[in-house]
Amino acid sequence: MALLKTVNLGQKYGERYVLKDVNLEVDRGDVFALIGPTGAGKTTLIRLLDLLETPASGRIYIDGVDVTCSGGFRLATRRRMALVQQKPVVFDMSVYENVACGLRWRHEKSEAIRQKVEAALELVAMADYKNRNARTLSGGETQRVAIARALVTQPEVLFLDEPTANLDPVSVSKIEEVLAHIIGQQKTTIVMATHDMSQGQRLAGRIGVLIDGEILQLDSPSEIFTSPKSREVAQFVGVDNILAGVVVAKDNGLVTTEVNGYRLQSISDFGLGEEVYVLIRPEDITLTLSKDIGSARNTFLGRIIKMTPLGPLVRIEVDCGFPLLALITKRSTQELGLTVGGNVYANFKTTAIRTIKRWR
Amino acid sequence: MTELWEGLTRAIQLIISFDPEVMEIAGRSLAISATSCSLAALISLPLGGLIHFSHFPGKRLLISIIQTLFSVPTVLIGLLVFVLFSRAGPIGGLNLMFTPAVMVIGQVILIIPLMLGLILSALRGVDKGVAETAISLGASRLQAGILTLREARYAVLTAVIMGFGRAVSEVGLALMVGGNIKGFTRTLTTAISLETSKGDLELALALGIVLLFIALIVNVALNRFQQR
Numbered sequence: 393m394a395l396l397k398t399v400n401l402g403q404k405y406g407e408r409y410v411l412k413d414v415n416l417e418v419d420r421g422d423v424f425a426l427i428g429p430t431g432a433g434k435t436t437l438i439r440l441l442d443l444l445e446t447p448a449s450g451r452i453y454i455d456g457v458d459v460t461c462s463g464g465f466r467l468a469t470r471r472r473m474a475l476v477q478q479k480p481v482v483f484d485m486s487v488y489e490n491v492a493c494g495l496r497w498r499h500e501k502s503e504a505i506r507q508k509v510e511a512a513l514e515l516v517a518m519a520d521y522k523n524r525n526a527r528t529l530s531g532g533e534t535q536r537v538a539i540a541r542a543l544v545t546q547p548e549v550l551f552l553d554e555p556t557a558n559l560d561p562v563s564v565s566k567i568e569e570v571l572a573h574i575i576g577q578q579k580t581t582i583v584m585a586t587h588d589m590s591q592g593q594r595l596a597g598r599i600g601v602l603i604d605g606e607i608l609q610l611d612s613p614s615e616i617f618t619s620p621k622s623r624e625v626a627q628f629v630g631v632d633n634i635l636a637g638v639v640v641a642k643d644n645g646l647v648t649t650e651v652n653g654y655r656l657q658s659i660s661d662f663g664l665g666e667e668v669y670v671l672i673r674p675e676d677i678t679l680t681l682s683k684d685i686g687s688a689r690n691t692f693l694g695r696i697i698k699m700t701p702l703g704p705l706v707r708i709e710v711d712c713g714f715p716l717l718a719l720i721t722k723r724s725t726q727e728l729g730l731t732v733g734g735n736v737y738a739n740f741k742t743t744a745i746r747t748i749k750r751w752r
Numbered sequence: 753m754t755e756l757w758e759g760l761t762r763a764i765q766l767i768i769s770f771d772p773e774v775m776e777i778a779g780r781s782l783a784i785s786a787t788s789c790s791l792a793a794l795i796s797l798p799l800g801g802l803i804h805f806s807h808f809p810g811k812r813l814l815i816s817i818i819q820t821l822f823s824v825p826t827v828l829i830g831l832l833v834f835v836l837f838s839r840a841g842p843i844g845g846l847n848l849m850f851t852p853a854v855m856v857i858g859q860v861i862l863i864i865p866l867m868l869g870l871i872l873s874a875l876r877g878v879d880k881g882v883a884e885t886a887i888s889l890g891a892s893r894l895q896a897g898i899l900t901l902r903e904a905r906y907a908v909l910t911a912v913i914m915g916f917g918r919a920v921s922e923v924g925l926a927l928m929v930g931g932n933i934k935g936f937t938r939t940l941t942t943a944i945s946l947e948t949s950k951g952d953l954e955l956a957l958a959l960g961i962v963l964l965f966i967a968l969i970v971n972v973a974l975n976r977f978q979q980r
Contacts, residue, residue, distance in 0.1 A: 442888055471890040481881035484903050493899070494889040545890060 393456050395420040395581055396441065396549060401450035403436050410436050411605045414450070418549075418583060423575050425596035426585040427616075429628060433605040434585035435478070438553050441583060442475045471498060474547035478554040480538030482526035487518060487537055490526045494545040512544040516570050532563025539570060543580075550574070552584035556591065571595055589629055593617060601625045619746055626671050626748070632717040633672040636750060639664055649747065652714040657689045658745035667750040676744035677718035679708065680737045681728055688739035692716070696734050699725070706730075710738050759957025766958045767965070778962050781939040784852055785920035788859035792867050792919075793912050795860070800871035801897045805883070815872060821865030830928035833858040837929065850931035855939075858925045863915040870914060874907030875900060906978050913974050917967060940966075 394417035401414040411433045418424045426434045439445045441452060443459065443466050451460045459469045474494070482490050491512055495505045513519040516536040521529065526537055535555060542550060555571070556564040568591070574580055575595065586592050592599050593613040601609045601616060603624045609616060620626035626634055639662045640655070641648035647660050649670055662668055683691055694712035701707075706725045710716045716738050730736060766774045803814065835841050837849045837857075848854040878900050886896040901908060923941035930937035932946060940963045947956035 444884065444888055467890075467892055470887070474890070475888040477881070477885065477888070479881075481879055481885045483882065483885075483899065493886070493891075497886075497889070497891045497895050541889060 394418060394453075395422075395455060396583070397453040397456075398441070399451045399453070401437070401440060401452065402448050403433075403440060403445065404448045409448075409605060411440070411447075414602075414607055416600060416607065416610070418581060420548075420581055421579045422598060423582045423596045424584070425592035425599045425613075426583070426602050427589050427592045427599055427628070428585075428587065428602035430587055432602045434587075434602055435553050437602065438475065438551050438583065438585050441549075442473055442551050443470050444475075471545070472547060473549045473551065474542035474545050475551040476535070476538045476542045476553065476555055478557050480534055482529070482534055482537060484527055485525065486522065487513070487524050487526050487529070488522040490537055491541045491544050494541060498545065508544050508546075509540075512540040515543065515573070516540045517566070530563075532559050532566060535559065535563070535567055536570065539567070543574065543578075547580065549581045549583060552582060554585055554587065556586075556588070568594065589617075601628060603628060620671065621748060623669055623748070623750075626669070626746075630673065631671045631746075632674045633670075633677075633715075635670045635672075635714055637668055637670050639666045639668060646742065647747065654692065654713050656745065658742050658747055660745075660747040662747055662749075668747045669750050671746040671748060672716070672740055672744055674707065674717045674719040677716060677738050677740045679710070679718055679720055679724070679728065679730065680739060683737055686739070687741060689742050690745075691737055691739045693735060693737055696730060696732050696736055699730065699732055708736075710736060712738055755953045756957065759954045760961065762954040763958030763961040766955075767962060774959065774962060776935070777938055777940055777943050777959065778966065780852070780937075781920060781941070781963070782966060784855050784926075784939060785859065785916055788856045788863060788919045789912060789916040791856065792860045792863045792915050796864055796867040796871055796911075796915075797901065797908070800868055800875060801901060803868075804872055804875040804900075805893065805897055815869070818865050818869045818872070822869055824862070824865070825924065826862060826922040827924035827928065829858055829862045830925040833861065833925070833929045849929065850933060850937060852930070852937055855926055855930045855937060858929050859919040859922070862922065862925060863918050866918055867911050867915040870911030871904075871908055874904040874911060877907060878903045909974060909977065913970060916970060920963070920966065 396418040398414050398416045401411060402409060403411040414437060426437060428434055436445070440447050446461060451458055453459065454469060459465065483493065488509055491509045492505050495508060510519065513522055516539055518533065518536050518540060521533065526534065529537065539555070556567050559567070572595065575582065584595065596613060599611060599613050599616045600607045609621050609625045616625070617629050620629055620631060623634055635651045637649040637651035637656065639647055640650045642664055645659050647658055647662055649656050649658065649668060651670060656670055658670065678688070692712035694710035694716065696708055697711050698709040699706055701722065704722055705719050706722055708718045708720065708730065710718060718738060803811070833854060836843055837846065837854050838844055839849070882903050883896040883900050886899045891899065921941065923945055926939050926942050927945065930939070930942065932938050932942040940959050944956045944959045947959065
């Protein structure tokens with residue numbers, strides 16, 4: 393039985409629906425990531441699951457028990473869970489007292505509190521700060537205290553709402569290290585919301601993509617990133633080339649799709665005349681100065697219209713009669729002498745293309 | 753000017769020599785005001801929490817009424833208590849008129865709006881995330897409320913001190929329902945009023961200085977607590 397389950401869960405603020413028909417199942421020990429753009433409803437979903445809000449529709453089950461509106465039972469249920477918020481509020485007291493709060497509210501004995509708090513602070517590497525007022529800490533340190541404060545109660549489900557948003561890269565990696573440790577050692581069930589899709593990929597075993605209040609895809613991280621099932625998911629997971637086309641030929645699984653009058657070959661099950669989107673990740677496109685003699689079946693001559701440096705990489709927009717975005721290393725750009733206005737061949741394999749149904 | 757100077761000298765003499773009458777009046781003032789202040793705090797703290805955390809129609813109106821009562825004249829409260837506790841009044845049978853007890857009751861009624869209003873604004877000043885975080889970490893509504901009050905502790909303490917200040921310095925109520933009976937209900941403010949009307953300005957000034965001295969000690973204690 394799933395530890396956490398929702399059935400057609402929905403929430404609305406005023407007349408506006410922020411969540412629609414969310415159906416989720418999270419098993420004990422799972423690490424589940426909710427990814428989606430800002431404003432997609434991730435925080436609302438987490439708040440509903442943590443019983444901080446009452447849903448407008450649908451049910452929430454924990455261990456098979458309906459906890460949606462069960463009055464006084466909510467406190468007991470909430471005590472089985474803990475939440476780390478995006479911008480955690482620490483109380484105006486020492487770090488130690490902040491972490492001890494949850495245990496005091498559960499009327500634990502003082503010796504047990506001392507041991508648990510010290511272990512939790514040790515875990516997040518904040519033991520040296522235990523006597524500091526928590527309001528004097530930096531953003532990353534505050535977040536680690538918030539994680540310790542949630543973990544110390546040994547929750548069955550730990551909710552993390554954007555645990556590393558607005559933090560510097562060093563703090564992010566420290567917090568991810570702590571989370572990876574918790575996932576590896578403590579086997580805590582975790583539901584985390586993040587807009588950083590790579591973080592979801594690094595930490596989670598399963599991912600739900602939430603866009604405009606709806607779960608559009610539930611899959612393993614690799615499936616989500618390589619096989620997005622809709623245009624919105626593809627866009628969110630970084631597939632920059634989403635081209636509308638029609639299947640015009642089919643030969644033993646090798647499908648030809650016409651895009652803007654150009655023919656692209658890919659492998660898929662779609663039939664003749666079907667309207668599809670062709671998805672190509674920008675890093676799967678190679679650029680050459682002469683026609684590629686390698687294994688890429690798709691080769692198009694185009695003109696470079698824009699080059700945007702992204703650290704060690706360069707994002708290159710090529711007009712091949714249809715727009716293509718490629719991501720190549722700065723070094724390759726220099727070696728090939730690529731410049732805006734210059735001609736270049738864009739090459740990609742049939743296997744680099746994902747084809748999905750286009751809904752009108 | 754001479755009177756002021758003589759008053760100051762006499763005040764110092766009275767304080768240094770622990771003049772029994774002055775000490776007795778000061779002690780009574782302190783006791784009555786401290787009792788009223790404690791009782792008002794015991795009522796205002798939970799009531800403030802209840803009003804702050806509840807949602808009900810008319811909440812804004814209630815807060816406006818509370819704030820309006822900040823400036824209620826002490827003689828008006830005195831009149832109300834007089835009507836209630838005088839022999840012919842609805843609870844006159846309790847025989848509390850002209851006793852320290854009725855003075856305490858009057859002062860409690862007088863300072864509750866002030867204390868309550870300031871506690872409500874202290875609670876409004878606390879980040880809403882505090883109570884919600886507490887709830888998400890397993891606190892009951894009561895535990896979250898106590899934490900919020902704790903977060904607002906300095907402003908709440910100021911509210912209590914303001915209440916004490918209003919109680920210890922009021923005169924109209926103490927005169928009307930206390931009666932300024934020597935050795936029984938005479939307080940610093942009623943004594944000052946009496947001595948001034950008798951023409952003993954030095955003693956009146958001395959008592960005024962003692963009153964200010966008490967206020968000073970209370971404020972110093974508050975500042976020390978806030979700096980901790």
